[in-house]
Amino acid sequence: MAVESFTSPSVLDLVPRQSSRRSHAVFVTLQKEIVLGALEPGQALTEMELAQRFQCSQSTVREALMQLSEEGLVRRMPHRGTLVAPCGADDARALIAIRRDVECSYLERVLANVDGDVIDRLGDELNAMRNAARDMDEYRLSVHDRAFHTTLFATADLPLVVPILTRCLIHNHRFKILNSQPNRALEETAERHVPIIEALRERDLEHLHAVLGHHISTIVDFGPDLTDDAAAASPQTDTDR
Incomplete structure (x- = not known):
């Protein structure tokens, strides 16, 4: 070989x-x-x-x-x-639900600890996602996407929970990629993170919970719909595609 x-x-x-x-x-x-x-x-x-x-x-x-x-x-x-390992819809649905619960249940802790440095690091990950999207490098985009979410959640200071989130993230991304339509819009995938950063800057807990929950629930927008009625609770905008 x-x-x-x-x-x-x-x-x-x-x-x-x-x-x-x-x-x-x-x-x-x-x-x-x-x-x-x-x-x-x-x-x-x-x-x-x-x-x-x-x-x-x-x-x-x-x-x-x-x-x-x-x-x-x-x-x-x-x-x-x-x-x-297999990559089935039932597992994907369960992992999305677990991830949404992990990321959205501790946002009060996130807002209590988030500072300008964290927001800057999230902005750096967003720009790295944009660059990967322009290069049509879906794996590199996935790496920076996962880093964005782990950086955000790490602010809650719950280190024992982080491995649960990282496992959910990689399997969410794998399922999404394997079930996406050809020529998926990678730049729009990167831009979906903008409302999260904006909500953090506003320090608005209710708004942050809404945009992050919608972001996670619609991760499979380009593939099979695994969100049940979660996505319907929040209308989709051009930025959230």
Whole structure:
């Protein structure tokens, strides 16, 4: 199998690292391929083939697969190897509901702690999303989108809850990407974050709860409707598409 280069260093630096740099590079590359659908649900992944592909040891691959398993992106089955995890509508619906509850239930804590520095960092993530959208780089847009929401929620100072949110985020994005129509409008996806920043600047709890809840409930606007009556409660504007 041909030698394959790792994901670009700029993307590697965007994803939080929990292992050696080489294992992290394998992890990010496989995460990207699973999120974008290049590795399909149910596809088998073998340590030997991946080690050959990335020109690294099987222990390096094993470490990367363990991280993917912690994210729920692969399933490591005894005596059956590693399979790319399914990406079904029922799971997606449940994860959207969990995410909405996590992000919207602690906004009083967010507003109590948010400051100009946090808002500036959110603005930086928004601009990075815009740049990724213009480059038609859906994975990089997803990375910055997830960073936007984790940065916002981290302001609530509930560190034990953050891993729950990050897992919801990556699976929300994966489902959305795998079920989107071709030529999805990436720039509009980035702009959906503008009302959240504006509500934070206004320090209006009720408005922030409304725009953030609507943002999360309509994450699958470009794919199957999983929002039931949640989206109907708040009319969609051009900015929120």
